[in-house]
Structures are given as C-alpha cells and as structure tokens.
Amino acid sequence: MNKDYFHSVTLNTNMCKGCTNCIKYCPTEAIRVRNRKAVIIKERCIDCGVCIRICPYHAKKAVTDSLDTIKNYKYKIALPAPALYGQYGPEFSRERIVLALKQLGFDYVFEVARAAEIVTNLSDKYMKNKDIKKPVISSACPAVVRFIQIRFPNLIENLLKIESPMEIAAALSRQEVHEKFGIPYEDMGVFFISPCAAKVTSVKAPYESQKSNVDAVIAIKDIYLILREIMKKEDKITSAPFSLSSAIGVSWAGTGGESSAINEGRRIAVHGIDNVSDILEQAVQGGLDDIDFIEALACPEGCLGGPLTVENPFIAKENLKNEIEQIAVNAAHSNSVDKADNIDEYVWKSTVEYSPILKLDDDMEKALEKMRKIDEITNGLYDLDCGACGAPSCRALAEDIVRGIAKETDCIFKLKERLNIIANQLHQIE
Amino acid sequence: MGGVVVRQYDIPANDFTVAGEASSNVRKILSQLGVSPDIVKRTSIAMYEAEINAVIHGNGGQALVEIDTDKIYIRISDQGPGIADLELAMQEGYSTAPDSIREMGFGAGMGLSNIKKHADQLKIDTEIDKGTTVNITVFFKPQTGV
Structure with a gap:
C-alpha cells in the first residue's frame, strides 16, 4: 500500500448503490461514480468523513483498529478523546467512564483533555510571538490541515505549529507510565479512543511521513455499548483515585473550546467543512486581518460530531456542558500543565507542504x-x-x-x- | 488568441454578497494551471481590491481576465463617477467611501495602493462621469528590467 495515500475513509462496494449523494457533498471533489460504484480519488481525500455522514446506504466507513488489538501489547494505555464524555448522559460521569475503560482491559488511562490543556497553554505563548502570521489557524483538526494543504497553500504559514493533543498525550503517557511504574517502553501499547476518521490517518500515515506516538486507533462507536454495560454494572463513584483534567481540556471536544481557552485577541470558532471552506476563502483574500485566531473544525459541532461518535452532536454538547459544570474551572490543573514550559519540545519539527493535486x-x-x-x-x-x-x-x-x-x-x-x-x-x- | 484562457465576469453594484467571487474563481483557475501559490495570492488580492472598488465606487462593472503562459492580465472597468485626483487616490489611507461602507470594514483607503503593491503593472484610466478602468498585470516569473 502506498503510505502517502493511506486513508481511513473507505468504501464498502457491496453496499454502494452508485447514487450521487456523496459526490455532491465531498469538499475536495474526491469521489466519482464509475460502473455504478463510488470511487474515492485517494490523493484528493482529506478524511473529513462527510461522505460517511451523508451516505444513505452506509457504504462509506472509516477503517479503525479493533479492540482485540490491545492484546498484542503487555501494557495497554488508553487515550480517550474528550468527545467520549459527551456520548453518555449525566448519570455516567467522567470518572465512571475512565474507570470503565480500565475494566475494558486498559492498564492506564491518560486523558487527551490533559494534553489539550498543554496545547492551550502553549498556544497562549505562541500567540504572543510577534513574528507569527495572523490569523493563526488551529491545526487540531487533521482534516482541516489536509484541506489547507490541497486548497489553501497560502495559509500553511498561518497554521498553529504545535503538536496535536493526541500526539502530546501519547508521548506524555508513555513517559508517565515509565516513570511511575518502571514499565519498559517497548511493552507499551498506546490506543487513541477516537471520534475521528482523520485521526486514524494521522496515526497510520502522519503528515510528511513522521512517526506517530500512537499505536492504534479505536472508534468510540465500537466500544460505546460495552463501556455502557460496564458502567451500569458498577456502583456510582463519587471521587476518582486519579487526577483528571480541568474544564478547559474537556471543552476541546466541542466548538469554541480551544479558542475560548486562548486568552487574547479576536477569536472565532468555525465548524462544518463548508463553513471552514468559506472562512479560509476569506482569510486567503486577506479579509481577516483583524482576526487573531481561527478554530476550524471539519465536523458539525466539532469533534462531538465526528463520524465515529454515536450520540447526536447536539445532545452530546449538552452532555459535555453538564460534565464541564461538574468541574470547578478554577480547580488546580493537573500536574502535566506545569511541564509545558518548554514550548520548543511541542512545536512541529517540520511544516506540512502544499500538495498541488488539482494541477x-x-x-x-x-x-x-x-x-x-x-x-x-x-x-x-x-x-x-x-x-x-x-x-x-x-x-x-x-x-x-x-x-x-x-x-x-x-x-x-x-x-x-x-x-x-x-x-x-x-x-x-x- | 492562441493559448490564452479568457474569463469575463459581471460585478454587481453595491452587492457585497457576491463581491470577491470573480477573484476567488480566478484563484482556483491559477492553482489548477500550476501557478505558484505566492503569485496566485498576489493576483487574487490585487483583483479583489479592484473588484471591491468597482462595487463601492463604480456602481458595479465588468471584469475581463486573460491568462497566458507567462502572465495574467486583468481589466476591471466601471461606468461610475471616475476619480478626480488619481495621484491623491493612490495614497495610502485616502478614501472617498461613505461611512456606511467604512462601517462594513471597507473603505480604509488602501485599495489602489494595495493593488499597486501586489501587481507587476498597473494602469488606471479614469474620466469624470464616464468611469474607471483598472488594468492589472502579474507575471508568473520574475521579470528582468521591470
């Protein structure tokens, strides 16, 4: 397989009727119907998942790793995306979800929300640098980054060049587990619990062929039910014997979470790939010079609307809000935030490049x-x-x-x- | 006409909802032709400014675009009031835009100077009560002696 063009988003030809729904909605015109079956033009696909959402026959799917994959590793670390917390109603608290993950077979849980706080912290510093190109565009959504690579090469320099919360969580969790329990690095398997198809691609075929710190990606929808069953069996837990991230990190799952956590300037939060396309169009014409930060997320309602989620994104948003209200915003951040002083460690080592595939x-x-x-x-x-x-x-x-x-x-x-x-x-x- | 690609657009008067569509379209064409992103950006900004000028000051107008292997030529013409003092209008910060336009974030008086900054060649023909034609040329490769 050509690593450069690995995609999580794929087609189940048996289920495809050859209708024209997906071709109409694809933001990069990456799909054609040939011989009554859809065909994805790999070099154009950005893994945004729009076709997965739109297909009435569920013929588009995201390739992810099965839960069984964790058996291949001695020590299993789960990295739940904050969007996971929005999948369950108020009776299932974050503490219960995290503990249920442990019962599912993971030895350690490191919340991606914790790493999101680090990115927030670093972004604040990054934004104070006078040399950066504004508006800064968030790089948290991999579909948006790939979209910019294909359609908006002039905006590559505007990307926030800080590692994603997922990657930082993966690196830190390994370090933490090694320091706390003396587990050898080679025994560890790191699993991202994902709402997002594009993140799968980020792990299997990272930008510019760098190596990801994540070993496998498990879809939220694949563990949703099992996790729910586990939680139902257990008694309610009031306090958890481990440190959880604060409200800022958790809020990243929805829209406005990342941008509201940045302290200065004019910030906008845009979600849905069509809206993202419009705002980038405006940015490239130089029409957004008075905006400092653009949070751009491909899915409606951000990661809560990711193609690998279960709950309706608007309900998930309410669930998440409820979860955030449970956390005192002023509560001490987890220790990890303090480690974030050294911004260089988390800055991209190389930038992404223009892929002129429409030429x-x-x-x-x-x-x-x-x-x-x-x-x-x-x-x-x-x-x-x-x-x-x-x-x-x-x-x-x-x-x-x-x-x-x-x-x-x-x-x-x-x-x-x-x-x-x-x-x-x-x-x-x- | 040889290998030239030609486009024509109508620029409607006082309609900001479609303003910029022509320059956005040209940006896409140039990218497909493999013109480097920097040149595409310069062209697109210069054209956008001229387009907006025609919307604000010129009661709308027409855009003609000719793309050759080495350059793009853009002509934006309107039948508006014309520019009384072209030299003054070229100065940064000079604007005759009314407050209503300024409130929308336009009319900062950077339009013509911005076009000049991004274009390789700029020629403006204007006549009072007849209209204005802005001729923009951007070369795809650095020109010697320009």
Whole structure:
C-alpha cells in the first residue's frame, strides 16, 4: 500500500448503490461514480468523513483498529478523546467512564483533555510571538490541515505549529507510565479512543511521513455499548483515585473550546467543512486581518460530531456542558500543565507542504491548453450539475474528460444527442 | 488568441454578497494551471481590491481576465463617477467611501495602493462621469528590467 495515500475513509462496494449523494457533498471533489460504484480519488481525500455522514446506504466507513488489538501489547494505555464524555448522559460521569475503560482491559488511562490543556497553554505563548502570521489557524483538526494543504497553500504559514493533543498525550503517557511504574517502553501499547476518521490517518500515515506516538486507533462507536454495560454494572463513584483534567481540556471536544481557552485577541470558532471552506476563502483574500485566531473544525459541532461518535452532536454538547459544570474551572490543573514550559519540545519539527493535486499539468503551456479544452467541453454541456455522469458537476466532468478518466457520453444528455444522430442516420438508410 | 484562457465576469453594484467571487474563481483557475501559490495570492488580492472598488465606487462593472503562459492580465472597468485626483487616490489611507461602507470594514483607503503593491503593472484610466478602468498585470516569473 502506498503510505502517502493511506486513508481511513473507505468504501464498502457491496453496499454502494452508485447514487450521487456523496459526490455532491465531498469538499475536495474526491469521489466519482464509475460502473455504478463510488470511487474515492485517494490523493484528493482529506478524511473529513462527510461522505460517511451523508451516505444513505452506509457504504462509506472509516477503517479503525479493533479492540482485540490491545492484546498484542503487555501494557495497554488508553487515550480517550474528550468527545467520549459527551456520548453518555449525566448519570455516567467522567470518572465512571475512565474507570470503565480500565475494566475494558486498559492498564492506564491518560486523558487527551490533559494534553489539550498543554496545547492551550502553549498556544497562549505562541500567540504572543510577534513574528507569527495572523490569523493563526488551529491545526487540531487533521482534516482541516489536509484541506489547507490541497486548497489553501497560502495559509500553511498561518497554521498553529504545535503538536496535536493526541500526539502530546501519547508521548506524555508513555513517559508517565515509565516513570511511575518502571514499565519498559517497548511493552507499551498506546490506543487513541477516537471520534475521528482523520485521526486514524494521522496515526497510520502522519503528515510528511513522521512517526506517530500512537499505536492504534479505536472508534468510540465500537466500544460505546460495552463501556455502557460496564458502567451500569458498577456502583456510582463519587471521587476518582486519579487526577483528571480541568474544564478547559474537556471543552476541546466541542466548538469554541480551544479558542475560548486562548486568552487574547479576536477569536472565532468555525465548524462544518463548508463553513471552514468559506472562512479560509476569506482569510486567503486577506479579509481577516483583524482576526487573531481561527478554530476550524471539519465536523458539525466539532469533534462531538465526528463520524465515529454515536450520540447526536447536539445532545452530546449538552452532555459535555453538564460534565464541564461538574468541574470547578478554577480547580488546580493537573500536574502535566506545569511541564509545558518548554514550548520548543511541542512545536512541529517540520511544516506540512502544499500538495498541488488539482494541477492540470506540470507544463504551463499544456495546462493552459487543457484549461481551454475544459472550458470548451463545459460550454457544450447542459449546466445541470445533475451528477448522473458520476462527476459532481458539469465542469468536473469536463475536467475528468481532459484528464482522460471520463468521456463526453458519460453525460446522459450528450448520449441522447448522439443517439438521436444515430437514429436519424438509421432512418435515412431505410 | 492562441493559448490564452479568457474569463469575463459581471460585478454587481453595491452587492457585497457576491463581491470577491470573480477573484476567488480566478484563484482556483491559477492553482489548477500550476501557478505558484505566492503569485496566485498576489493576483487574487490585487483583483479583489479592484473588484471591491468597482462595487463601492463604480456602481458595479465588468471584469475581463486573460491568462497566458507567462502572465495574467486583468481589466476591471466601471461606468461610475471616475476619480478626480488619481495621484491623491493612490495614497495610502485616502478614501472617498461613505461611512456606511467604512462601517462594513471597507473603505480604509488602501485599495489602489494595495493593488499597486501586489501587481507587476498597473494602469488606471479614469474620466469624470464616464468611469474607471483598472488594468492589472502579474507575471508568473520574475521579470528582468521591470
């Protein structure tokens, strides 16, 4: 498998009916229907999960690791994303969820929320640097980072170049377990409990081929029920024998969590890939110079609306709010926050690069020629954008024809024109 | 016309909801043609400013875009009131935009100077009560002697 183009989001061809729902909603026009089945153009896919949410036949899915994977490791560390807490109603407190994870077979639980607090802390410092390019765009959502790589190369320099909470949690949990219990690093397996398909891709094929500290990714939806069953069997717990993160880290699961935790300047929180696309469009035109920070999340309601979650994102939001109210915001942060003084340790070692996959040709002259051809073909089409050809729009079909992966008679109206001509010719023979 | 790609757009008067659509569209085309991101950005900002000027001051107008292998030429023309003192209008911070426009975050008087900053060539033809035409050229490769 080509590591560069590994994707969590994949298609179950047996379930695909070849309808046109997904091609219409894909933000990078990465899907085509060919021979009555959807096909994902790998280099364009950003793993945002929109197609998973939109497919009426549930033919799109995210490849994740099974819970059995944990058996391959001697010492198992769970990293629950804060979105997990939003999946359960008020009777299931965060303490109960964390303890249930232990009963599920994990030896240690390190909340990603704790690492999110570290990132918050570092972001505050990062924002004070006068040399950074504003508006700073959060890099917490991997689908947004990949979207920027493909569509908005000019905004790469605006990305917050700090490791994601997941990666920091993975590194710190290993260190903590080693220091506390003397467990050798090679015995540890680190598992992210994920609401997000793009995070799977981040682990299996990180940006610019760096190595992830996470060993495997388990979908929240795959453990949702088992966890619930475990919690039901146990008595209610009032206090937990371990340190939990404060409200700031937990709030990262929803929208506005990350940006509200940054103390200064004008901050906006944008969610839903279409909204993200609009705001990035505005940013690239230089129209957002008075904004300091953009929290951009691909899913509606942020990670709570991730494709691997179970609960409706709006209910999950209420659940999370309830959870946050239980925590005194002023309660002492966990010790981990104090370790975050050294910002360099968590700054990206290398930046992400522009992937010009929408480019028509390496040679400018040929590219222009192709563009003219696309214009010409588009003019001959019917501007219906019906999708029946398998491309999301008439212009996309014209592009596909010029790229050599479609033909004009894939358009049913063009086919009809052609058949009329043939019918007339047959008529003349008679 | 050879290998030139041509685009024409209408710029509606006083309609900020569609302002910037033309420059955004041109940005996409240039990216598809493989023009480097920096040049795409400069072009897009210069064109956007000119587009906004036509919306605010010119009662709308037309945009013509011609893309060749080595450069992009943009002509934004309006049939508005024209510019009385072009030299003054080119100065940073000078603006005749009314308060209502300024309140929307436009009209800071950076438009023309911003175009000049981002374009390789800028030529403005203006006549009182007839209108204004802004001609912008951006080269894809650094030009010697320009």
